[in-house]
Amino acid sequence: MTKNSLWVALGLVAVLGLSACSQDKPAFRGVDITGADYAQGWSLSDQHGQVRTLKDFSGKVVVVFFGFTQCPDVCPTALQEIAEAKQLLGADAAKLQGIFITIDPERDTPELLKAYVANFGPDFVALRPSPEQLPKVTKDFKIYYKKVEGKTPTSYSMDHSAGSFTFDPQGRIRLYNRHASGAAVLAADARILLSGK
Numbered sequence: 302m303t304k305n306s307l308w309v310a311l312g313l314v315a316v317l318g319l320s321a322c323s324q325d326k327p328a329f330r331g332v333d334i335t336g337a338d339y340a341q342g343w344s345l346s347d348q349h350g351q352v353r354t355l356k357d358f359s360g361k362v363v364v365v366f367f368g369f370t371q372c373p374d375v376c377p378t379a380l381q382e383i384a385e386a387k388q389l390l391g392a393d394a395a396k397l398q399g400i401f402i403t404i405d406p407e408r409d410t411p412e413l414l415k416a417y418v419a420n421f422g423p424d425f426v427a428l429r430p431s432p433e434q435l436p437k438v439t440k441d442f443k444i445y446y447k448k449v450e451g452k453t454p455t456s457y458s459m460d461h462s463a464g465s466f467t468f469d470p471q472g473r474i475r476l477y478n479r480h481a482s483g484a485a486v487l488a489a490d491a492r493i494l495l496s497g498k
Contacts, residue, residue, distance in 0.1 A: 327498040330486040331467060331476035340365075340442045340466050340474045345402065345428040348415040353428060355472045361398040362491040363468040364478075367444045369405035369459045370417045375480060376401075377420075379465060384421040385484035390491060395424070396470075397491050402428045404446040404461050406435060442466065469494045 327333075334340075342355035355363065364383050368376030383399035390397055401418055403409040406429050409417075414427035430438050439446055446461040463480035467490060476490055 327493045329476055329490050329493060331478040331482060331490050333475065334477050335473070335475050337474050342472070343402070343428065343438055343441075345430050345434065345438065346411075348411050348418065348427040348429070350411060353426065355468065358398045358400075358468075359472060360470050361396050362470060362494045363398045363400060363472075364465050364487060364491075365400045365402060365442075365468070366465040367402045367404050367439065367442065367446070367461060368463075369403055369461070370409050370413055371405070372459070375463050379463065379480060380418070380421045380425070382482070382484045382487060383465075384425075386487035386491060387422065389484055389488035393492070393495060396495055397487075399425045400428060401425065402430065402438065404435065404439065404444070405459050406430055406432055408455065467491070467494070 344352060344354050347353045364386075366376070366379045366383070368379065370376070380399065380401060383397070387394040387397045387399070399418075399421065401414075403414060409427075409429060411429060414429060418425035418427045438444075444462045446459055449458045449460055451457040465478045465480075465487075466474060467476035467478060467487070469475045475494060478487065478490075
């Protein structure tokens, strides 16, 4: 083998190797954040007063969204997309878990959260951090939120980040989904994660 043919052969092996590696990487439609050192989980009370952690949903793809029940458009749109993604999964619908974490525990009582998430499906879970837990869980997920005063003490609004986070069935953070990515994107990525990739 000549020196030139050796370099050609090595180059071909390198190209084939890179090609093989790229084929192994899932073609997610959301932003792949696999291996991120944030958004690692939680320990918060749900709408029934039970403390829940990410481990409670082992074996499911979990989509987490932060918001508040009096949000006029962004929050209901995001939760509706999760509900529609579940429908698109058909027989695997129960393997996609929607979780809503309130950034407004002052107004979002357990009773209100229970009624709110029921609008999107009977298995949706709402989590309510205490006012002391809220800064930590939002920092852990790199979530921005800010109270915006209204005309009365209870008519305030909340500015907040609008994306969602997707965990695989092993509880690892895998994806960040920008607001209004669509149910089809969530469902397609959930199928990939459920396949074990």
